[in-house]
Amino acid sequence: MSALLRIRWAIAPRTAPQPHINCNRCGGLKAYRCSWKFRVNANGKRIDAWLIYRCVDCDNSWNFGILERCNRRDIEPALLMALESNDPALARRHAFDVIALRSRIRRVEEFPEVAVHKQMLGDRLENTTVLELQLGLEMPTSLRLDRLLASELGISRSRLQVWQQRQLLAIGPDGTKALRKPARMGTAIRIDLAGEPDRNDIISAASA
Ligand SMILES: [Zn+2]
Incomplete structure (x- = not known):
């Protein structure tokens, strides 16, 4: 079994x-x-808030508008406090909001590198030969699923294609066409490694 x-x-x-x-x-x-x-700029009852960007060469600043001419009464006190204390989680949410950035600036460079935190949801047994990877995304990424799998499992993308052809790879809910698209929240990847001589290395890479 x-x-x-x-x-x-x-x-x-x-x-x-x-x-x-x-x-x-x-x-x-x-x-x-x-x-x-x-x-944050409070002008009477009006509040403006920006996330500050700086030129990589000369440190010149550019302001990315977060609140524009908002009435103080309409702003949650917790939000105002987060803005005034440079709350890292709030900054992160806006800094990675590529859609909002693109609505102001025509050219926006995105970086596909990701950090992957792996958590086993059961015990690794001696007869473990099937992996199921469940993807959770903090925010959308432009990184393709096949690149993510290849780098995190330590294998080539052509090997993923071989698995796909041999039907050793199943991807829900979108099927294996999802391989060539950006990794998405809620995707589950099942890989049958029973016939792979290096399966222990692959399972180790997948879990740590
Ligand atoms: Zn500059």
Whole structure:
């Protein structure tokens, strides 16, 4: 009897997207990096808040609008406190909001590298030959599923194709066509490793 091992992969992007802005200090199109700091401006009852970006070359700043001319009464006190204390979780949520960034800036560079935290949902047994990987995403990523699997399992992408052809690989709910698309929340990947001589290495890579 072969045993199945379930592992949850919690995936978080490593590097925040960088808008490319015409820098008026050093001249020309330059990448701007998130400073992870907010600027809050209270003008009477009106509140503005921005996330500050800085030119990678000259430190010139660009303000990414978070609140614009909002009435103080309409803002949750906890939100205002988070803005004023540069709350890292709030900064992270806005810094990785590539859709909002793209609505202001035409050119935004995204970085596909991710950190994967792996948690086994059962025990690894001697007869474990089937893996089920469950993907959780902190936020959307542009990283393709086949690249994610290849790098985290320590195998080549062509080997994934071989598994796909031999029907050793099943992907829910979207099927194996999901391999060539960005990794998505809730995807489950099942791999039958019974015939793979290096299965112990692959299971170790998948779980730690
Ligand atoms: Zn500059």
